[in-house]
Amino acid sequence: MKTSRRGFLQLSASSIIGYSALGSPLFSEIAEAATGYTGQIPICQHMTNSHSAQLTVLTNGSNPYAYKVYDAKGRPQAIQIWDHEIRKSYHQGIDKLYVSGLEPDNSYYLQVIDKDRGTVLDERKFKSLKLSSRSNVRFALVSCASDFFTTHARTMWDNLFAQKPDMIFLIGDAVYCDFRCATTEENIWRRYCETRSRLRHFRQPSLIPTLAVWDDHDYGRNNMCKTFKYKVSSKRTFDLFFGSRNTDGFKRTMGVGSQLTAFGHKFFFLDDRYFRDEAQSGGMMWGGDQQELLLEKICENSKPTWLLNGSQFFTGYHKQESFAKDYGKNFADLLTKLRKCDGPIAFASGDVHFSEVSSVDPKYLGYRTYEYTSSAIHSINFPVQLIYRNPRREEFTWHHNFLIIDSTAGRNAMQIKARSINARNKIEFSHQAVIRRT
Template structure:
């Protein structure tokens, strides 16, 4: 769609102001003279203070960026929404008398930004509502959201990992696939933020929380996940990069601080009947007739001893054994080692994998393993020798980061039924049957959404 004449003029002039390095005051005076109030308000909202320079504001205007925002938790009638913006923002419903928007907390990020957590109630799972963002009583953004019907029989669930803010080339082609696929919810299973430095990645040193926080902020500023309209419920767990340490483990001295940062950006309800919380950032969601286990593979990792730690294993195993629901077990790193390089539970936490095998064999129900981390996606068949039933490991990686190309493609003879080595994520459509779980898996790429295998995967006992 072509820009309106004033919009084209503002964008082109914004770039001129960047090159001339003119002050914010002059830029706002210019906008006030030529642009609608919404654009002037957006410029004010995106600028730190009256003395700040115009560069950040102008760049975001020139790119047409919205206020960074994410819908995290949602049920049928309520949601949590996180907004990153300047101090003093207020929020309200738009043209919906039954919608309530409550500010739960506002965290000063120590820069020009504040992180706002909103509780939205009065939602419908079938129709969108709008919330408005105001700066100094001026409307600067409007976003749409709805509730999530957790009783539906066959939802469209996106599984994604590895959103590197340093490698966003082509993201404008990948993020629209969430809406194209009519995604009901996104499961982001690790590395939603790359919070460690390049040097730290090489030497595997823990990132100090202050610099890690700065990269969380930069991620929200630059990654299109936070620009989506309408919003899509997004549940997140971490892996090593959002944990702040490449290949990080239980020795990370900033573990507690990093958890606080992570959950401030990706919060969950304190209590909900569909949720059970374990140690670290782990939790279980019960929805769509399935138990979704999100495991923390970093906070308690002791190499060659345990992947998840004794307390997390106790919580997870008890929860798993107490339910007859089919299950997704989601982890940052892969469960099985398929390549000579890289992490896996088999390589780093083999005793935990052996205990998991025993638990699964003790409660024979349909179960699938879902992972990320490795910067390629695959569907791997696992024969009953692994876990006592024929099942699969679905690996979805990376939505945008470095890509491995064809390097780790293997043959179907060794069980690799599908492989893709460029930017992508999976869309999984489950269907529950008597003693069986069927999964229709598609791969969303920069060029489109494609089937992965010729028929839905079937897991039965």
């Protein structure tokens, strides 16, 4: 029987990653993919600019891989394993790859090779990304990805990749370290490996650059703050699996926080765990140094800014963490300082297992802005809109969903279109706003 390349790729993908839902966006992606695609090996693309890309590969501890990268004409590219780790307690590890010498907005192919046999085990397509040529960006905003929701751990990511965002921003609970197990360093490592194996984010034929910051569950334990016993080891694990090293457009800040400067915007990923004081103790959410660094960087110029944080900013829901509720004095002080910055600011958060768009009254920053909360892509959810009432809420869904945000930077303004996409690949809500610094 003769099988076309497309047919072969569909068959191999279906057998290897257990795919059954015909008509899913994943199939068209497979048809476009690199010829060696099998989806066998979990791979993630991280910070990428016009000349470099960073990737991670989940490895099998006993059998290290070799790697090759080439362009569409078959020309090889420079690639370096710049960090890696395997631990005695578990059979899987991580390789961190740095690919350099890329041309702007070009396609490349990463091959994972069996060192002993020389055969190609898997192959993925990725692109370099020119960060400075335009002032609009499409990003996916995602939180709360429990690998125990096995069906949606597959289909939600196919839906997300089909939206073709420029980048994916994971803002917390990308790994549930503490689910059904004791909090130990060994379990944290195991849960990172298991989650990487189970989410189809990491099996996509064509990769999308993903930046991440953690919240409590990928930090290690529910609602933990700076006193968490395993925070140093946990940070190392998060950095290995999700971190990027400094490059043009990207700078690590404090904890697992970072700053991305791209597409006419600034994006600040805030670490809301490593330096966090106890809730309602009169302390700080980000710690003094991280907050000072943020304010210094925001005030450098008037570029439109996104602040991305695991916990919500402005809400005060009973039994949910938030900056306003748990660190009221710190939050009021922060808003007074943000009010003095020249550029418009939008807020992005996750954590609460529902999505909403909430208006932020001009009394806080001197102009109307919005908080976009995206949660959960696949985790425990309930219809909580009546329990958690919010008069400032303009849109809401409790279904599994993620946000696709189109943000355009203008002079003292940003135009934002947010869409919530659900498990049926349908729009749950759509919201448009202009944030203008007056």
